[in-house]
Amino acid sequence: xxxxxxxxxxxCMDGRIQIPLNDWxxxxxxxxxxxxxxxPGVEKKITGNIDLEQIxxxxxxxxxxxxSETIIVSGHHDCxxxxxxxxxxxxxxxxxxxxxxxxNYPVKVIGAWINDQWQVEQIQ
Numbered sequence: 001x002x003x004x005x006x007x008x009x010x011x012c013m014d015g016r017i018q019i020p021l022n023d024w025x026x027x028x029x030x031x032x033x034x035x036x037x038x039x040p041g042v043e044k045k046i047t048g049n050i051d052l053e054q055i056x057x058x059x060x061x062x063x064x065x066x067x068s069e070t071i072i073v074s075g076h077h078d079c080x081x082x083x084x085x086x087x088x089x090x091x092x093x094x095x096x097x098x099x100x101x102x103x104n105y106p107v108k109v110i111g112a113w114i115n116d117q118w119q120v121e122q123i124q
Contacts, residue, residue: 004032006066008059008107010046010073010100013038017076017114024112024120029070035062040081043073043092046099056103069107071100076114089113093123 007029011021022034037058039045046052062068073096075082075089082089093111100109111123 005030006033006035006062006068007031007070007072008062008068009034009036010042010055010059010071010096011036011038012042012074012076012079012081013040014076014079014081016118017074020118021072021074021112021114021120025070025072028122031070033066035066035068037062041075041079042081043075043089043096044082044084046073046096047092052099059100059103059105063105063107071105071107071109072112073097073100073109074112074114074120077116086113086115090123097123 007025009025025034073093075093097109097111113121113123115121
């Protein structure tokens with residue numbers, strides 16, 4: 001059994017976002033560790049029902065084995081796996097939040113955008 005507090009990041013595989021996103025999650029949600037589930041253009045995959053069972057299975061490990069209480073689903077500037085406008089990313093992130101919430105996990109689901117300065121903005 002893991003010790004320390006966990007959160008779950010469902011994000012793009014792009015290495016440029018991992019450090020700023022994980023640092024933001026640790027600080028904002030006061031956790032020690034961030035379980036990171038990555039797919040290229042993940043918010044597009046979630047809203048398109050692509051590889052959803054794999055994402056869901058990994059999320060369950062984080063929630064039920066590591067006791068994660070927060071899921072952060074994100075998108076980012078200059079995404080090669082989902083090359084659409086920021087506005088479209090934000091729509092997909094918001095829709096991804098709704099889909100993940102429909103899984104009825106006992107957790108909070110948050111959206112985030114990583115901008116062109118590699119800074120994290122919470123999606124409202």
